[in-house]
Structures are given as structure tokens and as C-alpha cells.
Amino acid sequence: MKLLYLVLFLLISFNGLGQSTGILTGVVRDRKTQETIPGATIVLEGTSLGVSSDAEGRYRLSEIPTGSYNVRATLVGYEPLLRANVVITSGNAAIISLELSGSSQQLGEVQVVGSRAIRVATAETPLSVQRINTEEIKSNPGGNFDISKVIQTLPGVGGGGTGGTSGFRNDIIIRGGAPNENVYYLDGIEVPVINHFQTQGSGGGPTGILNVSFIEDVTLSSSAFEARYDNALSSVLQFRQRDGNPDRVQGNVRLSGTEVAGTLEGPLARNTTFLASARRSYLQLLFKAIDLPIRPNYWDFQYKVTTKLSPKTTLTSLGLGAIDHFELAVPRKTSPDKEYTLRSTPTIDQWNYTVGLALRQLLPNGYLNVALSRTQLDNKLDQFEDRTTTEEADRVLLTRSGETENKLRLDVNKSVGRWQYAYGAVGQYVQYDSRFFNRVRSEMRDAQGNLVSPQVNVRFQTAIDFARFGTFGQLTRTLLPDDRLTLSAGLRANGNSFTDGGANLLRTLSPRVSASYALAQRWNLNASVGRYYKIPPSTILGFRDEAGQAINQKARYIRSDHYVAGLEFLPAATTRFTLEGFYKKYSHYPVSVRDGISLANLGGDFAALGNEAVQSTGLGRAYGAELFFQQKLTRKIFAVASFTAFRSEFSGVDGQFRPTAWDSRFLASALLGRKFSKGWEMGFKYRFAGGSPYTPFDLEASQASYLAVGRGVLDYSRLNTVRLGNFQQFDFRLDKKFNWRRTSIDLFLDVQNAFLIANPSTPSYTFQRTADNSGFQTTDGQPIRPDGSNGLPILLQDDDPTVTPTIGFILEF
Numbered sequence: 061m062k063l064l065y066l067v068l069f070l071l072i073s074f075n076g077l078g079q080s081t082g083i084l085t086g087v088v089r090d091r092k093t094q095e096t097i098p099g100a101t102i103v104l105e106g107t108s109l110g111v112s113s114d115a116e117g118r119y120r121l122s123e124i125p126t127g128s129y130n131v132r133a134t135l136v137g138y139e140p141l142l143r144a145n146v147v148i149t150s151g152n153a154a155i156i157s158l159e160l161s162g163s164s165q166q167l168g169e170v171q172v173v174g175s176r177a178i179r180v181a182t183a184e185t186p187l188s189v190q191r192i193n194t195e196e197i198k199s200n201p202g203g204n205f206d207i208s209k210v211i212q213t214l215p216g217v218g219g220g221g222t223g224g225t226s227g228f229r230n231d232i233i234i235r236g237g238a239p240n241e242n243v244y245y246l247d248g249i250e251v252p253v254i255n256h257f258q259t260q261g262s263g264g265g266p267t268g269i270l271n272v273s274f275i276e277d278v279t280l281s282s283s284a285f286e287a288r289y290d291n292a293l294s295s296v297l298q299f300r301q302r303d304g305n306p307d308r309v310q311g312n313v314r315l316s317g318t319e320v321a322g323t324l325e326g327p328l329a330r331n332t333t334f335l336a337s338a339r340r341s342y343l344q345l346l347f348k349a350i351d352l353p354i355r356p357n358y359w360d361f362q363y364k365v366t367t368k369l370s371p372k373t374t375l376t377s378l379g380l381g382a383i384d385h386f387e388l389a390v391p392r393k394t395s396p397d398k399e400y401t402l403r404s405t406p407t408i409d410q411w412n413y414t415v416g417l418a419l420r421q422l423l424p425n426g427y428l429n430v431a432l433s434r435t436q437l438d439n440k441l442d443q444f445e446d447r448t449t450t451e452e453a454d455r456v457l458l459t460r461s462g463e464t465e466n467k468l469r470l471d472v473n474k475s476v477g478r479w480q481y482a483y484g485a486v487g488q489y490v491q492y493d494s495r496f497f498n499r500v501r502s503e504m505r506d507a508q509g510n511l512v513s514p515q516v517n518v519r520f521q522t523a524i525d526f527a528r529f530g531t532f533g534q535l536t537r538t539l540l541p542d543d544r545l546t547l548s549a550g551l552r553a554n555g556n557s558f559t560d561g562g563a564n565l566l567r568t569l570s571p572r573v574s575a576s577y578a579l580a581q582r583w584n585l586n587a588s589v590g591r592y593y594k595i596p597p598s599t600i601l602g603f604r605d606e607a608g609q610a611i612n613q614k615a616r617y618i619r620s621d622h623y624v625a626g627l628e629f630l631p632a633a634t635t636r637f638t639l640e641g642f643y644k645k646y647s648h649y650p651v652s653v654r655d656g657i658s659l660a661n662l663g664g665d666f667a668a669l670g671n672e673a674v675q676s677t678g679l680g681r682a683y684g685a686e687l688f689f690q691q692k693l694t695r696k697i698f699a700v701a702s703f704t705a706f707r708s709e710f711s712g713v714d715g716q717f718r719p720t721a722w723d724s725r726f727l728a729s730a731l732l733g734r735k736f737s738k739g740w741e742m743g744f745k746y747r748f749a750g751g752s753p754y755t756p757f758d759l760e761a762s763q764a765s766y767l768a769v770g771r772g773v774l775d776y777s778r779l780n781t782v783r784l785g786n787f788q789q790f791d792f793r794l795d796k797k798f799n800w801r802r803t804s805i806d807l808f809l810d811v812q813n814a815f816l817i818a819n820p821s822t823p824s825y826t827f828q829r830t831a832d833n834s835g836f837q838t839t840d841g842q843p844i845r846p847d848g849s850n851g852l853p854i855l856l857q858d859d860d861p862t863v864t865p866t867i868g869f870i871l872e873f
Contacts, residue, residue, distance in 0.1 A: 080150035080799035091159040092475040144692030151804030151872025186576035187586035188283035201745040202791025215686035215702035236682030236708025237294030249416035273323040276302040284588035287532035287550030304333030316868030331368040372422035381413030396829030406443035426474035445770040461494040480536040492598035493523040526558035584628040600670035616648035616676035634692035649678030656713035680710035696735040726750040739797035749787040753780035772825025812864040823855040
């Protein structure tokens with residue numbers, strides 16, 4: 061509290077400082093050809109400040125009074141472009157790249173197309189696409205500079221994990237699809253891991269890896285993916301990083317209750333710039349201070365070097381990596397039963413990195429991309445019945461797993477008149493190894509000593525390597541006067557050298573077609589139909605039985621067919637409404653041989669997905685409707701609101717559709733921001749999700765096996781038949797920016813769950829402990845029996861409301 065008073069005192073004390081100025085600079089390019097555009101006009105709305113791009117497409121505006129502006133770029137023959145809420149400070153130059161799209165509109169119709177400046181759709185992806193810029197990420201209440209959390213305000217995005225962990229995990233669940241159905245691209249290079257403490261084979265984790273100081277904007281496509289993107293079933297997230305400052309060295313230091321981060325950038329040579337950063341977590345200290353048991357501890361590193369080899373050739377080198385340690389500690393306010401349960405959770409040690417080279421060569425009427433990258437993940441988990449001991453006899457879980465991917469990707473993109481086309485190929489070499497042990501359930505006997513169910517352990521060791529490959533083509537054409545109708549069609553095929561029949565590209569032919577029709581000046585009707593494939597994760601493909609047989613080689617590519625239609629209304633250059641309906645049909649989904657359950661119905665909160673035998677017989681469906689409203693910065697106010705109603709259901713061996721673990725049915729979010737004079741800014745965010753389904757415990761089996769396993773046994777005959785209460789969270793943020801001659805500072809207060817709303821989570825099964833925690837209480841006062849029959853079972857609820865306040869600053873220099 062003393063620190064809060066100090067911050068408020070500083071805010072008031074410095075409130076009278078005079079206004080300073082800043083710089084806006086960047087490059088203007090043609091979106092289709094990536095050629096630089098000279099002569100484009102860049103203006104700051106509401107001011108007389110403006111400039112034209114030079115012969116190399118560069119622009120630079122200096123002596124700009126610090127504050128927030130909407131930047132508009134125009135040129136005859138191109139649609140106007142709006143970049144809203146660009147923040148100008150005296151500490152760092154704002155570096156914004158602008159890409160203009162060609163337009164068939166005549167000069168007298170410029171006013172007509174002005175409202176299209178906010179549109180983010182492309183000819184290939186005319187719907188189900190959203191974009192957020194760096195300032196929206198930085199200032200997002202409760203976002204904590206974490207991109208994975210920020211996108212949860214977008215339609216169809218279910219945040220967090222399953223079973224009530226939505227406030228703590230970054231599993232991105234889009235339109236009822238699993239977290240591992242999303243793919244991520246950083247400047248055109250695929251990045252499989254974007255979160256600390258990654259669930260191997262799936263996704264998520266408590267916090268993101270990407271440093272927001274590098275990001276220029278993020279584009280989310282939740283359907284109608286271009287054929288160039290492989291392995292996506294639910295979404296493609298494209299993170300576009302800015303280049304470093306070409307004029308001088310600059311940087312920033314960010315400190316909050318969760319991390320300290322440092323970023324440095326500038327010129328390395330005449331045509332070379334760099335960005336570099338390092339971050340260190342303080343989450344473990346924050347959660348200890350507010351008495352939460354979660355202890356995430358991490359480092360991460362990131363860099364980007366851009367070299368212009370010639371006027372038509374650019375080489376980009378990038379990399380990011382993380383070192384993670386995670387465990388649960390016992391809070392001060394607890395009970396012996398909760399303490400024992402917390403000590404029976406796994407510890408996680410991980411490290412991962414991605415490095416890549418991307419070459420862009422401009423061609424006549426187009427460009428060539430070549431990307432070479434390498435990703436490596438090392439995953440280590442240990443769990444014992446009680447973490448006060450590390451005896452092997454008490455071990456419940458062991459994982460020693462590594463995964464390496466080397467990928468080469470190339471694509472050619474051309475534009476000729478009303479035609480656009482692209483084609484390309486990808487090759488990938490995958491290595492995976494794992495040593496795994498999991499005590500699934502113990503032996504269960506009745507009172508007469510007869511065996512009711514045998515002990516089940518999963519134990520295997522594996523190492524595999526294989527090739528993946530694919531090719532694609534995409535063709536786009538505008539039709540009718542003024543290009544009112546746009547059609548795009550793509551075809552993709554993928555293969556691999558490991559699975560049975562995997563090299564046959566005809567098995568994964570995935571056509572897709574999309575259309576966009578301008579109904580009127582501000583109305584667009586959009587639709588898409590597509591088939592998409594994803595190879596099962598290596599944790600599934602590499603599984604071996606105790607005899608050493610790779611029994612999942614028969615696994616098929618997972619298939620998902622998307623049908624989407626929507627209406628877009630653009631009443632103004634800063635306002636956008638969309639209404640969309642979607643239906644996704646799944647086939648060849650992995651089903652557990654042991655339990656007969658679709659992996660989609662098991663949820664996303666696991667140490668690793670797929671370390672078991674599966675069969676590709678599962679079916680699934682997800683369908684619903686989305687409503688989205690976006691108001692870019694207008695009269696110092698910006699807002700976003702979305703509502704999604706959906707169903708997500710999958711079937712196992714019995715063929716019956718059951719709700720997935722993330723079938724919350726309703727999602728809603730709202731964000732409101734207000735900028736005031738003298739550098740003050742305030743933001744509010746509200747999120748709602750319907751109750752997630754979960755599977756209750758088999759109380760008899762749980763009691764019999766708890767001492768051996770350390771957890772309850774789920775009753776899969778009642779799979780996902782019980783639902784939690786609704787999830788709600790209200791976040792608040794207050795910023796005050798100060799600007800001096802060459803430095804600036806943003807002081808902020810961010811409060812997650814400011815209204816202390818209690819959000820339920822799935823219960824934990826345990827036995828009551830004695831008051832001194834030396835053992836278990838029993839019904840007869842005798843030592844607990846091996847079958848637990850004289851134990852006192854309880855279900856622990858963890859629905860205490862938690863508020864997470866963060867006080868910090870961003871210093872730019």
C-alpha cells in the first residue's frame with residue numbers, strides 16, 4: 061500500500077510538466093507486391109501535421125506533440141489506410157510500417173471508400189479476421205503485456221484453460237477447437253511455442269514469451285485460412301514485428317509486479333537494424349506475496365536483425381527462447397488436506413528456442429519469400445505422491461522429452477491486373493524422443509481380496525525422426541465494376557514419411573474457396589468453405605507400448621471442414637460491426653484406446669497430450685454465431701465488444717457426441733478505453749464465459765487407489781456431465797505518461813479481477829489429514845489401510861476470489 065501511495069504522489073507531483081515532442085517514421089509499401097511507394101501522404105488526423113513518402117518509400121514526421129493519434133495514409137489508386145491509436149512519446153521514435161492495398165475506385169469516390177480504412181480483411185481471408193496493434197496490447201487492462209491474454213477480447217476466443225483455470229492459463233480456444241489447433245507465425249516464420257510452461261503436444265501456459273516491444277500488430281484468422289498455412293484447424297495468428305530504429309540507438313525498461321524487461325534497438329550498419337530484449341519473471345514473488353500457490357519462474361530472450369542487401373532484397377534474422385521452472389508451493393492460509401494435494405502436483409522444467417532466417421526478394425509484380433527455421437523444446441516433469449519425498453516407489457509421473465523441428469518454406473506471390481496468385485512448398489525434418497512413466501490407477505480389490513481392476517501404469521521410451529512436406533497454390537480474382545466481387549480459391553496437400561499412407565498427398569487434398577461482395581458503400585457480404593488438415597502431435601506419433609512398438613503409426617491427419625458466412629458493416633473510418641455464423645465438422649480425431657474417449661473431451665490442462673495409444677475414429681462438430689463491434693480511437697475513446705454463442709461436441713468409440721472440456725457455450729467481452737489530457741489514460745475490461753463441463757470422480761475407485769496414485773479417478777461413464785459456474789473477470793488499468801527531452805516514462809496501475817469475483821474450478825479429491833499433517837485421519841483410529849477403505853475422502857473446492865494488482869513503469873530512452 062505504501063508503494064501505491066508513492067506512485068500516486070509521483071503522478072500528482074509531475075502532473076505539471078510541459079509538453080515534449082516525438083517522432084513518427086516508417087516505410088510505405090504496396091501490399092500485393094511489397095514494393096515501396098513514393099508520394100503517399102501520411103497525416104495525423106485532427107492536426108495539420110503531414111508528410112509524403114520519399115523515393116524509397118520512407119516517411120518521417122518530427123516535432124510531433126506527444127500524445128495519441130490516428131495515422132491515415134492515402135494515395136490515388138489505393139484504398140486509404142488507418143492506423144489508430146499511435147502513441148507518440150519523446151523517449152522512443154514510433155516506427156510504423158504502412159501497407160496500402162490497390163483500389164479500383166475513381167478519384168471522385170474517395171469519400172465512399174473512406175470507411176473501408178478500418179477493414180482488415182484480405183481477398184483470400186475476407187471474414188473471420190481481426191487485428192490488434194501494439195498500443196492495444198500494451199494498454200489492455202489485465203493483459204499484462206501478454207498477447208495471448210489480449211486476444212481473448214476478440215470474438216470466438218475462449219481464454220484460459222479448462223475446468224475453471226481461465227484466469228491463469230493461456231490456452232487459446234477458438235470457436236470450440238482445441239488449443240493445439242492454432243498455428244503461430246512470427247514475420248512469416250512458424251513459431252510452435254509462444255507460451256512459457258508449454259503443454260507439450262497442446263498449447264497454453266501461464267504467460268506468453270513474445271515481447272510486446274517488438275510487435276507492430278497481430279492478425280487473428282479464425283477461418284478462411286490461406287492455402288499457404290499448414291497444420292491449422294482453428295486459427296492462424298500472425299505476429300508482425302517492427303524493424304529497429306534506423307536513425308539512433310533507443311530502448312526501454314519495463315518493470316511490473318510480474319517481470320522486468322529490457323529492450324534495446326538501433327542501427328548496426330548503414331542498411332542493418334537490430335532489436336534485442338531479455339525478460340525476467342517476478343511472478344513467483346508476486347504470487348507469494350498475495351498467497352497464491354502458483355510459482356512460475358522464467359527467463360526469455362528475443363532478437364531481430366534486418367538487413368537490406370539491395371533495393372529489392374531484404375534478409376531478416378530472428379530468434380526467441382525461454383527457460384522455465386514451475387511448481388506449486390503451500391500458501392500461508394491452507395489446510396493439511398490442501399497442503400498434501402499441492403505437494404502432489406508435478407514440477408516442470410523446460411527450455412525452448414526458435415531461430416530463423418527469412419529472405420524476401422522483390423520480383424516483377426510480386427515477391428519471393430524463403431524462410432529457414434529451427435525450433436527445439438526440452439520438457440522435464442516430476443510428480444510424487446507427496447513432494448516431501450522423492451523416493452521412486454512414490455513416483456506418479458516422469459517425463460523426459462525433447463522435440464526438434466527444422467523447416468524450410470518458400471512461396472512466390474504475384475499480381476497481374478485483376479489476378480493474384482501464389483504458390484509454394486514446405487519441407488520439415490522432425491525429431492522426437494521421450495522417456496515416460498505415469499501411474500494411471502492402482503490395483504483395486506474387494507473386501508474378500510478379489511481383484512476388481514488391475515493396476516494400470518504407462519511406461520515407454522521412444523525416439524523417432526521423420527520428414528514432413530507440403531505444397532499449395534492460391535488464385536484470386538476481382539469481378540464486376542469497381543471490383544465489387546472478389547473470389548479466391550486455394551488448394552493444399554501435406555504428407556509425411558512416418559504414418560501409414562502419410563506420403564500420399566491425395567489423402568490430404570484440402571480445397572478452400574472464399575467470396576466477398578460489396579452490397580453497398582458500407583456493407584460487405586462474405587463467405588468461405590474450406591477443408592483443413594493437421595498431423596497429430598509428435599507426443600502421439602512417437603508413443604510406443606512396453607514391447608517397443610510404435611502403435612500410433614496408423615494415426616490419420618485430423619480433418620476439419622469449415623462453413624462460414626458473415627456480414628460486415630463499416631459506418632465510419634473508425635467503426636466496424638461484424639456478424640458471422642460458423643459450422644466446423646471434424647473427422648479422424650484421436651480417441652484414447654484405453655478409455656475410448658476423444659482427446660478433445662479430456663481438456664487442455666495436462667502435462668503432455670497424447671502419451672497413449674489412439675485410434676483415428678473420432679468425430680466432432682463446433683458451431684455457433686459471433687457478434688463483434690470495434691471502435692478505434694475517436695474523440696479520445698476506443699472500445700471493443702464481442703459475443704459468441706456456440707457448441708463444441710466430440711465423440712469417442714461409442715459414437716455419441718458429448719461436450720468438449722471447453723464447451724462453455726457463451727463467451728462475451730467488452731473493453732473501453734479513455735484518453736485524457738496531460739498523459740492520463742484509463743481502461744476497463746470485462747470477460748464472461750459460461751460454465752465449462754467436467755467429469756466427476758468415481759468415488760469408489762478413487763478411494764481404493766488414492767494412496768497409490770495421489771489423485772482421484774474420474775468416472776468416464778459420466779464424461780463431462782457436470783458444469784462449473786460461470787467465469788467472470790473485471791480488470792482495470794490507469795496510466796500516466798511523462799515526457800522529457802529524450803526520455804519518457806509510463807507509470808501504470810493494473811488490477812486483474814478488481815471486483816474480487818469468485819470463479820469456481822474443478823474440485824480435487826483427497827483424504828482428510830491429521831491436524832499436524834503427519835498422516836491421514838481414519839474412521840477407526842487405526843493406520844490407514846492400503847486400499848483406503850478406512851480413509852475420510854473429501855472434495856476440495858478452490859473458488860476463493862483472488863485479485864492481482866500490478867504497479868509498474870515503462871521507461872523509454
